[in-house]
Amino acid sequence: DGGITQSPKYLFRKEGQNVTLSCEQNLNHDAMYWYRQDPGQGLRLIYYSQIVNDFQKGDIAEGYSVSREKKESFPLTVTSAQKNPTAFYLCASSRSETGSSSPLHFGNGTRLTVT
Amino acid sequence: AQSVSQHNHHVILSEAASLELGCNYSYGGTVNLFWYVQYPGQHLQLLLKYFSGDPLVKGIKGFEAEFIKSKFSFNLRKPSVQWSDTAEYFCAVNNYGQNFVFGPGTRLSVLP
Numbered sequence: 515d516g517g518i519t520q521s522p523k524y525l526f527r528k529e530g531q532n533v534t535l536s537c538e539q540n541l542n543h544d545a546m547y548w549y550r551q552d553p554g555q556g557l558r559l560i561y562y563s564q565i566v567n568d569f570q571k572g573d574i575a576e577g578y579s580v581s582r583e584k585k586e587s588f589p590l591t592v593t594s595a596q597k598n599p600t601a602f603y604l605c606a607s608s609r610s611e612t613g614s615s616s617p618l619h620f621g622n623g624t625r626l627t628v629t
Numbered sequence: 630a631q632s633v634s635q636h637n638h639h640v641i642l643s644e645a646a647s648l649e650l651g652c653n654y655s656y657g658g659t660v661n662l663f664w665y666v667q668y669p670g671q672h673l674q675l676l677l678k679y680f681s682g683d684p685l686v687k688g689i690k691g692f693e694a695e696f697i698k699s700k701f702s703f704n705l706r707k708p709s710v711q712w713s714d715t716a717e718y719f720c721a722v723n724n725y726g727q728n729f730v731f732g733p734g735t736r737l738s739v740l741p
Contacts, residue, residue: 554733557721604673615680619675620665620672
């Protein structure tokens with residue numbers, strides 16, 4: 515079955531450490547996205563990529579970095595510069611460019627806890 | 630910037646009650662509208678979407694939504710909820726050249 519795989523499901527890190535969240539899709543989608551979900555705030559866009567080797571900042575990119583070396587993969591690094599990293603992180607993909615009617619497909623998410 | 634509001638943070642209903650969840654957006658131009666659902670422990674799934682045509686759209690599991698352009702609204706409805714509809718519901722909007730903007734979500738609890 516096609517879908518989006520995020521790993522790990524739960525991640526614990528000490529403050530000051532960088533951590534990388536994995537996202538892989540086998541839907542052959544061009545566009546991939548990272549969202550952060552906090553209670554009562556909905557989903558906020560961190561980074562997105564519409565094509566391999568290219569990505570753009572979303573609304574809350576500070577303290578995060580991404581890469582898009584392969585179409586299937588869009589890892590997110592939460593750096594020590596992110597002031598409030600504890601959150602639920604969702605990866606998504608879609609068939610085409612921003613603003614189209616193609617819906618987002620989501621992974622199961624990674625819950626990151628930083629202490 | 631585009632914004633999306635959802636009227637209720639938490640809705641509690643008994644089984645067989647009717648449901649209406651409000652969603653309003655701020656952009657006045659052409660938009661695509663979506664409702665997503667997140668069941669406990671599961672990933673977000675698309676319930677339905679509107680991008681053109683009949684403003685009353687039907688989705689999965691008996692849900693429907695009505696796009697009212699003059700009110701900038703896209704309310705989600707279901708005539709009779711079930712316990713299995715307990716979930717969090719998100720309204721989302723995008724328009725040409727812009728990314729999705731999500732509302733804060735509405736948590737629905739259906740009592741058996």
